[in-house]
Amino acid sequence: MSGRRVGEAELHAYVDGELTASDRAELEAAIATRPEDLHLAREISDLNQRLVDHYAHLLVEPLPPRLGLLAQRLIRRSRRRWRWQPGAVAAAVLLALVAAAAGYMARGLQAPPEPAFLASALSAHRVFVPEVRHPVEVGAAEETHLVQWLTRRVGAEVRAPDLADQGWKLIGGRLLADRGQAAAQFMYQDGGGRRLTLYLSKEPGLGDAAFRFAERGDFGAFYWVDRSLAYALAGRLDRNELMQLATSVYAQLGAPVSGRG
Amino acid sequence: MTSRREAVAAEIPRLRRYARALLGDSSEADDLIQDTLERALARLDQWREGDNPRKWLFSILHNLYVDALRRTSRRPPHVGLDNLGVEHSAPAADGVSDLDRALTLLSDEQREVVLLVGLEGLSYAETAEVLAIPIGTVMSRLARGRDRLRTLLDYGRDADAERASLRRVR
Numbered sequence: 001m002s003g004r005r006v007g008e009a010e011l012h013a014y015v016d017g018e019l020t021a022s023d024r025a026e027l028e029a030a031i032a033t034r035p036e037d038l039h040l041a042r043e044i045s046d047l048n049q050r051l052v053d054h055y056a057h058l059l060v061e062p063l064p065p066r067l068g069l070l071a072q073r074l075i076r077r078s079r080r081r082w083r084w085q086p087g088a089v090a091a092a093v094l095l096a097l098v099a100a101a102a103g104y105m106a107r108g109l110q111a112p113p114e115p116a117f118l119a120s121a122l123s124a125h126r127v128f129v130p131e132v133r134h135p136v137e138v139g140a141a142e143e144t145h146l147v148q149w150l151t152r153r154v155g156a157e158v159r160a161p162d163l164a165d166q167g168w169k170l171i172g173g174r175l176l177a178d179r180g181q182a183a184a185q186f187m188y189q190d191g192g193g194r195r196l197t198l199y200l201s202k203e204p205g206l207g208d209a210a211f212r213f214a215e216r217g218d219f220g221a222f223y224w225v226d227r228s229l230a231y232a233l234a235g236r237l238d239r240n241e242l243m244q245l246a247t248s249v250y251a252q253l254g255a256p257v258s259g260r261g
Numbered sequence: 262m263t264s265r266r267e268a269v270a271a272e273i274p275r276l277r278r279y280a281r282a283l284l285g286d287s288s289e290a291d292d293l294i295q296d297t298l299e300r301a302l303a304r305l306d307q308w309r310e311g312d313n314p315r316k317w318l319f320s321i322l323h324n325l326y327v328d329a330l331r332r333t334s335r336r337p338p339h340v341g342l343d344n345l346g347v348e349h350s351a352p353a354a355d356g357v358s359d360l361d362r363a364l365t366l367l368s369d370e371q372r373e374v375v376l377l378v379g380l381e382g383l384s385y386a387e388t389a390e391v392l393a394i395p396i397g398t399v400m401s402r403l404a405r406g407r408d409r410l411r412t413l414l415d416y417g418r419d420a421d422a423e424r425a426s427l428r429r430v431r
Contacts, residue, residue, distance in 0.1 A: 009400050012407070016378055018385055043416050044407060048379040051282070054360050055380060058278035064291055067273060070298055074270035 006030050006037055015044040060240060072210075114214060115206065118223050120178045121199035121232035122216055124185050128174070129195045136172030136187050146173050150184040156202045156229055160186045161252040166245055168196055176201075196235035198249060203230040211246060213239065222246035226253070265305050268314040269298065275381065276318055282376050283326065285361050293329070297322045319383070319391045323373065330369060363413035371406030374399055379407075 006027060013019055014027050031037040063071060128135055138146040143160060150158045153175055160170050168188040176183040176199075183201035190196075209225040220242055221234035231253070233246045276297060280290035300321050301308075308317045364372055377388045378399075385403075389396045410416075 008404055012400065012404055013385070016385070043411060047407060047410060047414075047416070050360060051376065051380040054358065055278045055282050058281055059274045063273065063277070064287075067277070067291060067294060067298075070295065071270045071273050074266045074298075074302075 006034070008040070011037060011041050012044060015041055015048065060243075115203075115209075115223070115225075115230065116179065117183075117199070117201050117203060117230040118214055118221070118232055120176070120183060120201070121185075121197075121223065121230075122214070122221060122234060124176050124178075124183075124199060125197045125219070125221070125232075125234040126216075128185065128187065129197060135195070137174035139172040140170040142172075143170065150175060150200075153182040154184050154200065154202055155182070156200075158184050158200050159253060161198070161249045163188055163196075163245060163248060166248065167191060168245070171195075194236060196233065196237070196245065199230075199232040199234070201230050202228060204228050206230060211243070211250070213243075224250065226250070229253075265308065265314075266302075269301055269305070269318065272315055272318050273298070275315065276322060279319070279376060279381055280322065282364065282380055283372060285365050293322065293325060296325050300325065313387075316383070316387050316391055319377065319381070320393075323391055326373075359414060363410055366413055367406050367409055371402050371409065374402040375406040375410065378403055 010019075010027060011031075014024065019027060031041065062068070138149070140146075147159055150173060160173065163170075167190050169190070171187050171189050173184060173186040176185055178201055181201070183199060185200075186198045188196040188198070203225060206225045206228065208227065211222050211224050214221050214223065219234060219236040220239055221232050222242055223230070223232035224246075225231070231249065233242065233249055235242055235245075237245075273294065277290065277294050280293045280297075281287060284290045284293065297318060301318055304321075308314065364376075367375065373392060374388060377383045377391060378385065383391065385396050385399050389399045392399070
């Protein structure tokens with residue numbers, strides 16, 4: 001065995017991604033024939049992963065009320081300046097955590113009244129999701145037409161967010177008759193056949209409202225109001241999964257539409 | 262100013278994860294985060310927009326943590342190496358996991374480095390900056406801290422056996 005000696009510190013640096021590409025390649029060649037070094041490197045890497053896994057829930061669980069309030073104060077001030085950028089996603093995730101904290105606080109007190117649009121969104125979800133032959137009025141193949149049509153009828157810029165990264169495919173959408181006006185519903189489906197609906201309606205009378213969660217039997221919905229548009233994302237999903245999706249929708253639709261601003 | 266506030270707010274979950282791992286207690290960790298955020302807000306103009314807010318916030322957190330350690334004599338129980346086996350074999354009946362327990366048995370300095378690098382993914386240079394120590398010190402604390410953690414978590418066992426058998430073969 002002629003390989004050069006490898007120090008323990010070097011193994012740590014290797015696992016932690018501190019080596020340059022050439023040092024890395026050299027070290028990999030050197031330890032390839034040394035099971036004990038390989039083993040140690042694997043253990044260090046395993047230890048890192050174990051730490052990340054063990055504390056992962058802290059990145060998604062609701063903030064406790066006092067931190068939620070502090071975060072809300074921080075965000076409120078700058079809310080209007082958001083752009084579609086990575087920072088906005090982080091802030092949106094945080095807003096979701098804050099909203100969850102707010103819900104957490106409200107539990108012991110009294111639940112805030114649910115807005116009327118939520119009932120509309122939930123009933124439209126319940127009616128159209130089980131539909132086998134006609135789940136949507138216009139299919140995703142005609143997405144451009146669908147979006148233009150709904151935008152015109154709803155009277156506000158309506159878009160179908162892209163949830164492909166999370167495994168959800170747009171299957172299409174429909175116009176809803178809702179409390180005497182037009183509202184829109186987009187429907188998505190995942191590989192397992194589960195369905196998700198996104199409801200949108202124009203609500204000039206409502207101020208911006210952070211995420212809230214509602215549960216009806218076996219399905220749940222996150223709903224919010226942003227610049228006079230009400231949104232509700234509903235599905236038979238685990239609350240965390242639904243929150244991640246709502247966060248993504250919020251981040252995508254909160255962005256200014258090109259050409260508008 | 263507003264986007265600085267936004268950037269600070271966006272770091273809260275990560276700060277909280279780190280503080281929890283560092284202190285092993287959720288209410289103490291949240292106290293530390295609250296103090297960190299308040300201090301950060303008071304000194305917002307010290308942080309240049311465009312700079313990484315994470316590093317800056319972790320430094321503030323570190324300084325407050327060190328102050329708190331100095332003020333209170335609340336330190337994790339120090340267990341000699343000889344006692345480790347006994348300590349470790351106690352079942353985690355109180356819901357505290359082996360990993361939480363093992364972390365409390367590291368020195369404060371080792372724990373910080375192990376978590377900043379392993380959990381938070383900071384580079385050695387960033388870790389050195391956050392803790393205001395030389396990179397060499399980061400590396401030695403890291404190696405010692407991880408060694409100890411591996412022992413506490415019974416990692417070393419297979420590797421040692423393997424090494425012994427290799428030696429015999431040679």
